[in-house]
Amino acid sequence: MAGAYDNVKIARKVSRPTALDYINHIFEGFVEMHGDRQFRDDKAIVGGVAWLVDRPVTVIGIQKGKSMEENIERNFGSPHPEGYRKALRLMKQAEKFGRPIINLINTSGAYCGVGAEERGQGEAIARNLLEMAELKVPSISVVIGEGGSGGALALAVTDRVWMLENSVYAILSPEGFASILWKDAGRAKEAADVMKLTANDLLEMGIIEKVIKEAKGGAQNDFGFTANLLKSKLVTELDILCDKPVDKLLEERYARFRKFGEFTE
Amino acid sequence: MAGFKLPDMETLRSRVKDIKLEMPHRKEKEKHDVSVPAGGIKCPSCENVFEKKELGKLKICPKCARYFRLNSRERIRLTVDEGSFEEFDSTLQAKNPLNFPEYEEKIAKMQEKTNLKDAVITGVCKIGGEKTVIGVMDSGFMMASMGSVVGEKLTRAFEYATKNKLPIIIFACSGGARMQEGIVSLMQMAKVSAAAAKHSQAGLLYITVLTDPTTGGVTASFAMLGDIIISEPKALIGFAGRRVIEGTIKQKLPDEFQTAEFQLEHGFVDLIVTREEMPIKLRDILRLHSGRKDGAE
Numbered sequence: 001m002a003g004a005y006d007n008v009k010i011a012r013k014v015s016r017p018t019a020l021d022y023i024n025h026i027f028e029g030f031v032e033m034h035g036d037r038q039f040r041d042d043k044a045i046v047g048g049v050a051w052l053v054d055r056p057v058t059v060i061g062i063q064k065g066k067s068m069e070e071n072i073e074r075n076f077g078s079p080h081p082e083g084y085r086k087a088l089r090l091m092k093q094a095e096k097f098g099r100p101i102i103n104l105i106n107t108s109g110a111y112c113g114v115g116a117e118e119r120g121q122g123e124a125i126a127r128n129l130l131e132m133a134e135l136k137v138p139s140i141s142v143v144i145g146e147g148g149s150g151g152a153l154a155l156a157v158t159d160r161v162w163m164l165e166n167s168v169y170a171i172l173s174p175e176g177f178a179s180i181l182w183k184d185a186g187r188a189k190e191a192a193d194v195m196k197l198t199a200n201d202l203l204e205m206g207i208i209e210k211v212i213k214e215a216k217g218g219a220q221n222d223f224g225f226t227a228n229l230l231k232s233k234l235v236t237e238l239d240i241l242c243d244k245p246v247d248k249l250l251e252e253r254y255a256r257f258r259k260f261g262e263f264t265e
Numbered sequence: 266m267a268g269f270k271l272p273d274m275e276t277l278r279s280r281v282k283d284i285k286l287e288m289p290h291r292k293e294k295e296k297h298d299v300s301v302p303a304g305g306i307k308c309p310s311c312e313n314v315f316e317k318k319e320l321g322k323l324k325i326c327p328k329c330a331r332y333f334r335l336n337s338r339e340r341i342r343l344t345v346d347e348g349s350f351e352e353f354d355s356t357l358q359a360k361n362p363l364n365f366p367e368y369e370e371k372i373a374k375m376q377e378k379t380n381l382k383d384a385v386i387t388g389v390c391k392i393g394g395e396k397t398v399i400g401v402m403d404s405g406f407m408m409a410s411m412g413s414v415v416g417e418k419l420t421r422a423f424e425y426a427t428k429n430k431l432p433i434i435i436f437a438c439s440g441g442a443r444m445q446e447g448i449v450s451l452m453q454m455a456k457v458s459a460a461a462a463k464h465s466q467a468g469l470l471y472i473t474v475l476t477d478p479t480t481g482g483v484t485a486s487f488a489m490l491g492d493i494i495i496s497e498p499k500a501l502i503g504f505a506g507r508r509v510i511e512g513t514i515k516q517k518l519p520d521e522f523q524t525a526e527f528q529l530e531h532g533f534v535d536l537i538v539t540r541e542e543m544p545i546k547l548r549d550i551l552r553l554h555s556g557r558k559d560g561a562e
């Protein structure tokens with residue numbers, strides 16, 4: 001039987017389609033915007049405005065590189081605070097112009113470094129969580145590869161959260177999880193099985209609403225199949241979400257996150 | 266005004282002045298000295314040995330003024346008007362969403378050790394006569410990691426404050442996420458932040474007090490969302506763990522990295538308030554927002 005760690009390996013494949021691959025395939029006329037207006041442009045996050053068929057949308061993605069060179073430029077898809085602030089700026093812009101928001105998530109986590117701490121990585125993520133809970137436009141996030149902890153959640157406080165079939169979404173990497181709880185990073189495979197990080201596990205737990213199918217072995221084996229499927233699901237779902245009155249949208253978004261937690265009184 | 270008259274304040278102040286403070290959190294784990302007598306405690310900063318009672322109610326080293334960690338009950342006692350605290354949801358306790366091996370046993374052991382159900386106490390109280398909701402995290406309970414119970418109690422505290430048009434004060438400390446609850450722990454960050462957003466939308470005051478240590482998912486959610494963010498001196502405050510960063514950049518970080526003072530300098534903390542001044546400062550800020558200049562009598 002295939003274990004959850006197989007999904008982790010597929011999700012991390014260098015050949016796995018990136019956010020820009022999906023953006024270029026699914027949307028038309030993408031105009032990319034840059035910068036957080038405060039510090040710099042973080043290339044680990046891409047974003048802008050594009051057409052989803054006949055509807056203008058704001059689309060934002062966490063971008064991994066396809067080569068070592070591009071990965072250095074993209075910081076291996078680990079955003080700094082200015083990346084999250086750029087995303088928030090674009091989401092507020094979407095709210096102003098009444099555009100729905102689509103976020104494509106693919107990160108092992110928010111960057112852990114000196115500059116990131118100096119510029120408030122914690123505050124940047126926290127601010128996104130708070131602001132996204134109140135955005136007056138519909139939003140859908142899709143984990144297309146790795147959904148690493150707070151760095152992924154910072155783009156995933158949305159009306160719908162979906163995952164590609166071989167994506168993973170977790171509190172921490174299985175390696176980190178194993179080293180914290182068992183003091184042994186070597187037990188990552190075992191950790192992955194315990195953590196419930198696969199798309200199907202998270203669907204079953206009610207953490208996400210939808211799993212998008214991939215070709216056998218991963219989306220890279222038939223990119224058109226997964227991308228077209230995702231496109232048609234996005235179109236259908238936005239039709240539904242855009243028809244909801246804002247009050248109802250916000251109420252349902254609050255309830256979506258409010259229900260998480262297991263405890264006894 | 267009961268509860269504000271704290272002993273040996275002058276003594277402490279005079280001692281603090283001349284003594285170079287050390288980082289409270291650096292040497293924590295290095296030394297486990299067997300020579301410390303029973304009932305005694307060794308200061309990890311100055312390495313002097315004291316009887317526990319010599320630290321006083323504020324739990325401050327009489328030699329070097331290092332802050333020892335307060336548990337949630339001590340914190341409430343030092344902060345709120347005597348007899349004014351009414352606890353919320355005191356019976357809420359964790360389940361095991363991942364069926365993680367031995368999580369229930371771990372919780373039971375911590376509950377017995379700390380006499381707490383989980384890592385936060387919430388309730389409503391008065392500070393200097395001003396009514397406020399309060400939440401206090403407890404580092405003694407699994408390093409105040411945030412799982413379902415912490416998330417739910419804080420969310421309910423925010424919802425109560427919003428409904429009753431009250432301010433809320435949260436004393437934060439945390440090692441981060443409750444790993445044993447996996448993704449459910451991560452979702453608490455969104456849940457609490459959404460409740461904080463509603464409270465903010467209602468035009469109500471939210472104060473966070475960051476205490477040693479405030480890190481990880483708590484920093485990346487409600488701890489950094491206060492209208493006013495206060496910190497205790499020298500508290501460790503950050504998102505990523507120091508060793509994680511040192512591993513990434515392959516060099517040692519300076520001692521002052523991720524301290525309260527570092528966060529103030531970088532613009533993420535409004536003010537640093539000493540333990541002895543905290544209740545008065547909170548009272549003053551609450552009054553500035555309630556408009557009751559002379560108190561609520």
Ligand SMILES: [Zn+2]
Nearest residue numbers: 308311326329
């Ligand atoms: Zn000392």
